[in-house]
Amino acid sequence: MLVCRSLRMILTAAVLSVALLGGSQTSAIAAPAIPAPASAPYSTSGKVGLKSTGDLKSTGDRTASSVCFFTTNGDYVHRSGSDASGHGWWVNGNCRATFAVVTVQLQEYYSDGSWRNKGAPGRRTVRSGGGRGNRATGRAGCNNSSVTGWRSVIDVDVVGVADDPRKLTTPGRNISCRRF
């Protein structure tokens, strides 16, 4: 089941990447001179990449292969006090590793269709599972409560295991937080 899912994710990411590029070019023609933070249309709110450390289609017997798998997980970016906030963690499948470095970068949607990094990335070396003390948190302070699109980009680097550069991009959510 995980194999099928991973392969499907790769295809999805490729299709959505094209769609997002197209959207950005179209917006650039009609957009105002200075793009501003804006609410995000849910249909173009994000793409996803579920990381694995290799292409699992060649792995008939996991134990006989150097390929291992894990998932990158996150939650919906939400308002937390005076900040936008998002968590990230990893779940180990069969990697011979105890720790991974999880990095969560929040992004804000702009009227030209772009997503821009906001706030400092949250980075933490954590155990698998997302339990107590094993989540990384990205935060960005809000300047006001205007409804604005936010998402997070989560990267997991498993310590001691070479993995590919794909990241999880969570779906865009409109929350009452705008940062200039």
Add this chain to the structure above:
Amino acid sequence: MRPDSILFTALHGELALQPGQDPHLAASDAYSLFVARSAAMGWLAEAAEDASGGIWGMNDAGQDSGCGSPPKRIAWFQVSLIEPIAADRPLPVQALLSCAGDVVARIGTPRLDAARLLLPVQSLAGSAASSRVSAVMTLLQSAGWFVDCARQSRTGVDVTLDGGQDPILRSAAPEMLAWIRGLAQDVFWCDSLTDEVVVLEPAVSDELWLGPAYHRATFRGSLAEWSVDALGWLAALLAEASFRHGVTTSLMLTARRSSDSASRM
């Protein structure tokens, strides 16, 4: 464009930890337990573009050490509602409270004295008030869960609904009372409206609703039993009653036992 509809709940009372358990050494916490439980029950929507299923997306959760005036907050949970809500489905607050109750029962032995819920009534606006009869019938069907509750389990409750800066709730309350009394159900017997207000600390951030608290009404009555299940059922019913009578913004629900009897969840 309106923001995400937020479901929030806080449980107030006491939480006796398992003997010998040090919460600072535990590998899990309220957040991870809520994610695990709601994923197992099919309630969690993964934060992924191609995810399917689920009724909420995770936001945050926390366990409190019991500061503030009693009844003290023991845990809180916040999720984003997956929309639209189907015309035959009530707000999933019974599932939310059930999941929250499972989590605190996993951490220790809870005694529930009061609860708070943020009800995103506006998320019911995808269907006309008249077409939400199906959702009410779903609630009446699920009322069967409580049909054999012992007579002595019936518990007096005060439930304050607060629309914050939206005044509609206050004027709608008498009609809501009459509507609830007209339903063929025994889970919640609604006796009266009262000016007494149920207040719990800490307050929920104004940014999540039209806070601060102001326009409110308190429904006094009795529940078939004092449990997270019964409270969730009642909260879903009050959300339907509110929407039916013109409320289109989030409401803060605060419920507290009005009797002194102690009961376990």
